[in-house]
Amino acid sequence: MKAIPVVVLAGVLSVGMLVATPNTAVAQREAARAGDTTLAPLHEPPGGPYRKVSGLVPLPDFVPGLGTLYVDPATLPAGPFLAYDHQGNLVSSIYMIPLKDMNAHKAFSGLKVAQERVNHVDIMFNAGHPGVAEPHYHVILWYVSPQRAAQLVK
Amino acid sequence: MIASSRREFVKAGGLALAGFGLAPLFMKRFSNPGAPEVIEMRSDTMGAHVWFDPIGLYVEPGTTARWIVRDNVHTTTAYHPRNDKHALRIPEGAVPWDSGYLVKPGEYFDVRLDVPGVYDYYCTPHEGAGMVGRIVVGDSRGPGAQPFDYWVDKPGTDGWRRVPDAARTAFPSIKRILSERRVHPPARDR
Numbered sequence: 506m507k508a509i510p511v512v513v514l515a516g517v518l519s520v521g522m523l524v525a526t527p528n529t530a531v532a533q534r535e536a537a538r539a540g541d542t543t544l545a546p547l548h549e550p551p552g553g554p555y556r557k558v559s560g561l562v563p564l565p566d567f568v569p570g571l572g573t574l575y576v577d578p579a580t581l582p583a584g585p586f587l588a589y590d591h592q593g594n595l596v597s598s599i600y601m602i603p604l605k606d607m608n609a610h611k612a613f614s615g616l617k618v619a620q621e622r623v624n625h626v627d628i629m630f631n632a633g634h635p636g637v638a639e640p641h642y643h644v645i646l647w648y649v650s651p652q653r654a655a656q657l658v659k
Numbered sequence: 660m661i662a663s664s665r666r667e668f669v670k671a672g673g674l675a676l677a678g679f680g681l682a683p684l685f686m687k688r689f690s691n692p693g694a695p696e697v698i699e700m701r702s703d704t705m706g707a708h709v710w711f712d713p714i715g716l717y718v719e720p721g722t723t724a725r726w727i728v729r730d731n732v733h734t735t736t737a738y739h740p741r742n743d744k745h746a747l748r749i750p751e752g753a754v755p756w757d758s759g760y761l762v763k764p765g766e767y768f769d770v771r772l773d774v775p776g777v778y779d780y781y782c783t784p785h786e787g788a789g790m791v792g793r794i795v796v797g798d799s800r801g802p803g804a805q806p807f808d809y810w811v812d813k814p815g816t817d818g819w820r821r822v823p824d825a826a827r828t829a830f831p832s833i834k835r836i837l838s839e840r841r842v843h844p845p846a847r848d849r
């Protein structure tokens with residue numbers, strides 16, 4: 506039986522490590538998050554107190570421009586609302602702040618976060634929708650690029 | 660259009676007259692067998708701007724108005740105390756309507772408008788943002804032709820809700836509707 510050259514063996518191991526490392530990193534990240542109940546789950550459904558918004562109010566399952574939304578009803582109207590893409594990956598956390606509360610100088614403090622790396626933030630006016638049926642602002646913490654966010658239109 | 664998405668309400672006014680035995684004469688005189696007048700319920704992608712199109716419409720009595728959702732989630736709801744204590748702004752003899760939420764694009768709601776006068780209506784989640792519309796049926800009579808606060812201090816109006824400022828400025832004038840017949844919202848809202 507021929508001995509496998511050390512160089513070949515090292516090469517195979519290196520490639521194997523390169524392939525395995527990302528999954529290991531994700532697994533480690535997931536494991537680290539698993540014990541912290543204050544963090545938003547990275548995959549749909551988030552579970553815990555979160556409920557699918559379309560089951561609470563008459564909205565589509567997938568809201569164009571945002572994704573599939575979940576919220577802990579106790580945190581309404583501010584949220585966070587957790588948004589997932591069609592593959593069930595967390596793409597953003599959304600805080601919904603009514604204009605009347607802004608005008609009344611109301612404070613919203615201690616809001617939960619996902620503790621993911623935020624890619625960018627959008628602060629966008631919304632005319633209202635079931636659940637927050639009044640003019641308000643969406644403060645959107647995106648965890649994906651603007652290009653991926655733009656793919657959530659449908 | 661799937662059958663389950665179709666909701667109809669074809670009685671505004673006609674039922675009120677039926678009790679007096681006048682409906683057959685009224686409906687014969689004004690019946691309109693043509694296609695319904697379509698009013699689209701629109702929005703931009705992110706829900707920042709919402710509107711009815713046309714926002715103002717003139718029709719003959721007996722016409723059916725059809726509100727159809729193109730984007731976002733909307734209602735068509737008559738200004739009437741039965742609808743969450745909103746001020747009366749449809750003819751007193753007309754039956755108020757409320758479509759409830761129309762969620763899927765293509766869903767629609769029909770109302771037959773038999774009683775002449777001005778009909779003001781709004782979208783429940785978007786009234787505060789000024790998503791309202793006005794239909795003039797035959798001529799410009801009734802509460803909808805009155806100033807927005809005509810009812811203040813009148814008996815029987817306790818708890819009525821005033822029309823929000825954003826809605827007040829959004830309504831097209833009756834004069835313009837009578838002149839143009841179909842009034843589209845400003846370009847900035849489309």
